[in-house]
Amino acid sequence: MSVQTQLTKGKISLKGSARIVTEFFNFGINSILFQRGIYPVEDFEVKKKYGLDIWVSNDISVTQYLKKIMDSVEEWLALGMINKLVLAVNSRETRETIERWQFDITVTDESKGEEKQPQPQAKSEKALQMEIQAIFRQIAASVSFLPIIDEKCTFNILVYADSDAEVPTTWTDSDPLHVKNAEQVRLRSFSTDAHRVEAMVAYRRDPDLC
Amino acid sequence: MSDYSTKSAAGTHAAHLSKASSKPFKDERHVNPSPRTMGRPSIGGSGESGVLAPRKGGPPSPRQKKTKASQYDRFIPNRTAMDMASSQFNIARSDAPQPLDGSTIAYQETVANACGVSMNKRILTFKEEAPTSEKEDLRQVYSRPALKATASTSTKRRILNTPERVLDAPGLVDDYYLNLLDWSLGNMLAIGLDQSVYLWDATSGDVNSLCQLEGDAYISSVKWTADGTYLAVGTSEGDVQIWDAETQSKIRTMSGHQARVGVMSWETHTLSSGCRDGSIWNHDVRVANHKTAELVAHGGEVCGLTWRSDGALLASGGNDNLVNIWDARTTVPKFSKTQHTAAVKALAWSPWQLNLLASGGGSYDRHVHFWNTTTTARLNSIDTGSQVTSIQWSNEYRELVTSHGFPYNHLALWSYPSLTKIVDIPAHDTRVLHMAMSPDGQSVATAASDESLKFWRIFETRGKSARSGKGDVAGIVSASAGSSAGASGPGGSAAASALDISRPSYIR
Numbered sequence: 001m002s003v004q005t006q007l008t009k010g011k012i013s014l015k016g017s018a019r020i021v022t023e024f025f026n027f028g029i030n031s032i033l034f035q036r037g038i039y040p041v042e043d044f045e046v047k048k049k050y051g052l053d054i055w056v057s058n059d060i061s062v063t064q065y066l067k068k069i070m071d072s073v074e075e076w077l078a079l080g081m082i083n084k085l086v087l088a089v090n091s092r093e094t095r096e097t098i099e100r101w102q103f104d105i106t107v108t109d110e111s112k113g114e115e116k117q118p119q120p121q122a123k124s125e126k127a128l129q130m131e132i133q134a135i136f137r138q139i140a141a142s143v144s145f146l147p148i149i150d151e152k153c154t155f156n157i158l159v160y161a162d163s164d165a166e167v168p169t170t171w172t173d174s175d176p177l178h179v180k181n182a183e184q185v186r187l188r189s190f191s192t193d194a195h196r197v198e199a200m201v202a203y204r205r206d207p208d209l210c
Numbered sequence: 211m212s213d214y215s216t217k218s219a220a221g222t223h224a225a226h227l228s229k230a231s232s233k234p235f236k237d238e239r240h241v242n243p244s245p246r247t248m249g250r251p252s253i254g255g256s257g258e259s260g261v262l263a264p265r266k267g268g269p270p271s272p273r274q275k276k277t278k279a280s281q282y283d284r285f286i287p288n289r290t291a292m293d294m295a296s297s298q299f300n301i302a303r304s305d306a307p308q309p310l311d312g313s314t315i316a317y318q319e320t321v322a323n324a325c326g327v328s329m330n331k332r333i334l335t336f337k338e339e340a341p342t343s344e345k346e347d348l349r350q351v352y353s354r355p356a357l358k359a360t361a362s363t364s365t366k367r368r369i370l371n372t373p374e375r376v377l378d379a380p381g382l383v384d385d386y387y388l389n390l391l392d393w394s395l396g397n398m399l400a401i402g403l404d405q406s407v408y409l410w411d412a413t414s415g416d417v418n419s420l421c422q423l424e425g426d427a428y429i430s431s432v433k434w435t436a437d438g439t440y441l442a443v444g445t446s447e448g449d450v451q452i453w454d455a456e457t458q459s460k461i462r463t464m465s466g467h468q469a470r471v472g473v474m475s476w477e478t479h480t481l482s483s484g485c486r487d488g489s490i491w492n493h494d495v496r497v498a499n500h501k502t503a504e505l506v507a508h509g510g511e512v513c514g515l516t517w518r519s520d521g522a523l524l525a526s527g528g529n530d531n532l533v534n535i536w537d538a539r540t541t542v543p544k545f546s547k548t549q550h551t552a553a554v555k556a557l558a559w560s561p562w563q564l565n566l567l568a569s570g571g572g573s574y575d576r577h578v579h580f581w582n583t584t585t586t587a588r589l590n591s592i593d594t595g596s597q598v599t600s601i602q603w604s605n606e607y608r609e610l611v612t613s614h615g616f617p618y619n620h621l622a623l624w625s626y627p628s629l630t631k632i633v634d635i636p637a638h639d640t641r642v643l644h645m646a647m648s649p650d651g652q653s654v655a656t657a658a659s660d661e662s663l664k665f666w667r668i669f670e671t672r673g674k675s676a677r678s679g680k681g682d683v684a685g686i687v688s689a690s691a692g693s694s695a696g697a698s699g700p701g702g703s704a705a706a707s708a709l710d711i712s713r714p715s716y717i718r
Contacts, residue, residue, distance in 0.1 A: 061341035069336050083331065092342070154342060159334045167334060174335035 017194035084160035131190035384659035391644035394438030402429030444471030484512025527554025570598025615641030
């Protein structure tokens with residue numbers, strides 16, 4: 001199924017949008033894993049996407065892990081049951097969350113929102129790509145202000161779902177895993193016709209700098 | 211019991227909310243379990259689902275709880291600390307599930323909104339842990355204290371306080387005015403010990419006695435030709451002998467001086483000899499009538515004499531505290547400098563700036579003056595603190611090394627033109643009388659009246675040439691023969707070929 005044909009038809013359906021957003025998450029998470037050094041650099045390879053070169057993990061275990069997550073996420077997105085996706089970077093030794101990337105998802109589908117005005121222009125693929133590009137560039141640029149991560153880390157993906165969402169056994173409840181003494185930086189957002197994704201990163205405030 | 215929750219029962223997900231409650235017991239789940247879903251708090255208890263649920267060993271079933279409650283059989287360690295009234299109250303109502311109260315829900319919703327927590331969301335995390343990578347992150351490895359640029363490490367050359375090698379020099383005459391040490395291009399070190407001249411081959415370590423004087427005569431100076439084939443030996447009788455180093459035979463003797471020949475300097479085929487009577491004779495060693503010129507301008511013994519590498523100028527220093535610069539074609543000094551207040555033995559032309567001359571004064575003076583011989587101006591001065599006995603410029607670095615006598619008997623390394631002292635090397639126990647530079651420019655040899663000959667690796671090369679690192683004391687000669695004219699010092703111009711080519715070479 002091609003998202004493109006759906007696009008040319010005018011506007012994206014919720015499902016197509018879900019696919020786009022999930023893809024974005026997949027590449028975004030890979031990119032963050034690379035930039036922050038969660039996995040060593042040689043485990044990554046370059047893929048072209050959104051008109052950019054994005055570093056994607058070529059480690060089988062990581063890709064499979066992410067695939068399982070993304071499958072569920074896509075389902076929830078299609079149903080509109082998910083409203084946040086969080087990537088929490090935890091230190092392996094202290095088990096503390098040192099960084100937290102949060103993506104807020106709002107559904108802008110007009111079938112759900114009655115108060116919406118007449119549908120905004122169907123978004124061209126180009127414009128969408130530019131927006132996503134901007135976020136990736138920001139993620140890469142965020143290295144400049146994010147504190148250096150010296151320790152070995154692992155990550156957790158959290159999903160803020162509706163309470164009536166269907167949760168497979170592979171998911172459990174969890175803490176929000178907020179960062180203590182956090183500095184927050186809001187990043188750019190993008191929106192397909194059906195979803196709007198906003199990005200934000202929270203990191204530990206450096207005690208020396210304050 | 212599956213984890214599917216199909217009802218929209220319960221459900222605050224936030225731990226904060228449980229703290230907002232006012233129930234005494236924290237663990238609401240145990241007291242007020244909901245029969246339907248294990249681990250999901252009921253509405254009445256404003257319970258907490260803010261914990262990772264391992265789903266093992268859930269709360270006791272209601273039936274079990276009932277019996278316990280009625281029996282009051284729990285172990286209470288400290289009665290006085292127990293709030294008996296409220297605990298009894300809680301236990302008493304343990305079996306009655308709290309009904310869904312509309313007002314309670316509304317209350318909770320407002321509280322939730324106030325806390326910024328939405329009521330009907332749950333945070334889910336993927337159970338499986340992310341795969342770990344055991345590999346060392348190379349980025350961390352390489353981003354650690356990096357900046358180990360080769361440039362910085364190589365410029366940090368080590369100058370040891372200890373000599374590379376020490377040789378015995380018995381019988382060295384303790385006379386400031388003599389010049390008894392010279393190092394040839396062929397890596398041979400000539401030293402005059404009392405009545406003999408010894409040749410030490412730095413490559414092989416062999417020692418040969420070249421000549422032996424008769425009677426009361428002693429060796430007063432030695433000087434190699436620029437290419438290291440012939441050695442000029444000056445005696446206390448006033449003779450200058452030319453020896454062939456390879457065959458170890460005397461080629462000729464040039465006599466005529468009235469007093470000892472304390473210093474000599476070669477300029478291709480011309481040998482200048484400085485005498486105790488203050489005269490400097492130029493000899494053409496190829497012809498029988500060797501004396502070509504006599505330069506008289508010193509009132510005291512000539513103890514410093516050195517031709518510039520291009521052979522245009524001759525610098526001489528004497529016991530009369532004068533520094534004279536002679537043009538090769540005249541017998542009258544071009545100019546004279548009187549700044550020194552003691553005998554000037556140390557003279558050295560700079561290898562990279564042709565008109566730069568450094569002169570060092572004796573024990574009363576202790577200064578090193580730098581002269582521009584074109585403009586005759588004094589460029590700089592250093593007060594070294596000790597009697598200056600010799601100066602050597604480095605070919606590779608913008609530095610010079612001075613050897614000293616009274617009172618410290620040390621070697622000092624200076625950078626030029628900043629004239630900052632780089633290092634002091636305590637060299638000898640007595641005055642460092644003579645200093646010679648190796649042909650590769652990396653080491654200097656010093657001789658003192660404590661009868662030792664020491665080698666110091668001061669100008670370790672930066673390693674750009676193929677033969678770097680191995681000095682001449684132990685190893686290979688790195689100079690090429692057939693170098694340009696003149697020897698302004700033992701180092702010679704040929705050493706430049708082994709060194710960094712990017713450095714400015716001799717300005718011709």
